[in-house]
Amino acid sequence: MPLMDILTDILKIQSTSGDESAIKDFLLNQIRIRQTSWKVQPEIYHGPQVHDCLLLKFGKPRGAVFAHIDTIGFMTRYQNQIVPIGGPDVEDSVSVVGQDRLGPIKCNITENEGQLTHDFPRQIAPGTRLSFEQDIQISEKFIQAAYLDNRLGVYNALKLCETLENGWVVFSTYEEHGGGSVPALLNFIQKESPISFGLISDITWVTDGVQHHDGVVISIRDKHIPRKIFLDKILELASDSKIPFQLEIEDAGSSDGREVQFSPYFIDWCFIGAPEDNVHSPKEKVSLFDLNAMIEMYRYLMAHL
Structure with a gap:
């Protein structure tokens, strides 16, 4: 390799x-x-x-x-709330990926008046790490x-x-x-x-x-x-x-x-x-x-x- x-x-x-x-x-x-x-x-x-x-x-x-x-990255909080890890630059509807005990996750994160939220159709387990979706x-x-x-x-x-x-x-x-x-x-x-x-x-x-x-x-x-x-x-x-x-x-x-x-x-x-x-x-x-x-x-x- x-x-x-x-x-x-x-x-x-x-x-x-x-x-x-x-x-x-x-x-x-x-x-x-x-x-x-x-x-x-x-x-x-x-x-x-x-x-x-x-x-x-x-x-x-x-x-x-x-x-x-x-x-850098993100961590889920409660409901659909997100908190940053380090200092990520959040563009409009940025795509992120991760996984919790229920399976793989792919969703968008948006920022509104300083509050980060995700649009995944179910609640993500609190404490789940999310990272930018990769496009090399x-x-x-x-x-x-x-x-x-x-x-x-x-x-x-x-x-x-x-x-x-x-x-x-x-x-x-x-x-x-x-x-x-x-x-x-x-x-x-x-x-x-x-x-x-x-x-x-x-x-x-x-x-x-x-x-x-x-x-x-x-x-x-x-x-x-x-x-x-x-x-x-x-x-x-x-x-x-x-x-x-x-x-x-x-x-x-x-x-x-x-x-x-x-x-x-x-x-x-x-x-x-x-x-x-x-x-x-x-x-x-x-x-x-x-x-x-x-x-x-x-x-x-x-x-x-």
Whole structure:
């Protein structure tokens, strides 16, 4: 199965924040199948002690790459009421899917004066998770689908595994709804094989200063600010690599980088990812050129940092 086929498969797996077991199991199975062809065989950490997270240790790590495996979505409340998981963008009559004890669900969600409701013909069991119905479109220049944030970050991390000699690859949970798993994961990592830096394999926004087809985005800041001396090192290496990249400077937004910065460890971090249009909607859109630059940049940086 080519890796792009894995991407289309993981795009179809539901894993709203707090419900990541299915995607973790899929990744673990694929890693076990593929690792024999990788340059270095990793040590794999998973199980109840790390909930639905998954950690791979390659060689003697100096740093780690973090990719969150959860998504935004919805949860049913009472009658036909819906509450969001994370911050989904609700278009008019957006189609969602899920399943409760009575069977599969496909319905529309609408918003009226801030209240979300569904139109399923029966009551859905309270607490049922719903996700955007998936419609994957791949053209010569773009991929468009729901949940490119952060399925592309996961895809990038899997591609990195093919060539990585030294480093952690960490698949984290809960990022879209308040975060929470990365500090515990860092505690595990620092006891097992300590690191001094982390790269956040995630997807950012197209803005007035960040455009499609201009390369991977290196974020100077979002709501939080990495340490300048580390950013300077990243930018020097990125320039040396000749891989196309662009810079992001924002005053909002967050990622697992926040969790690294708020942890009790002195670990540098930087968010590096492709930009997307239609953020948190069923039609997120990313340039394949930028995605390729993201994959190449991670391989270069993890070999040289």
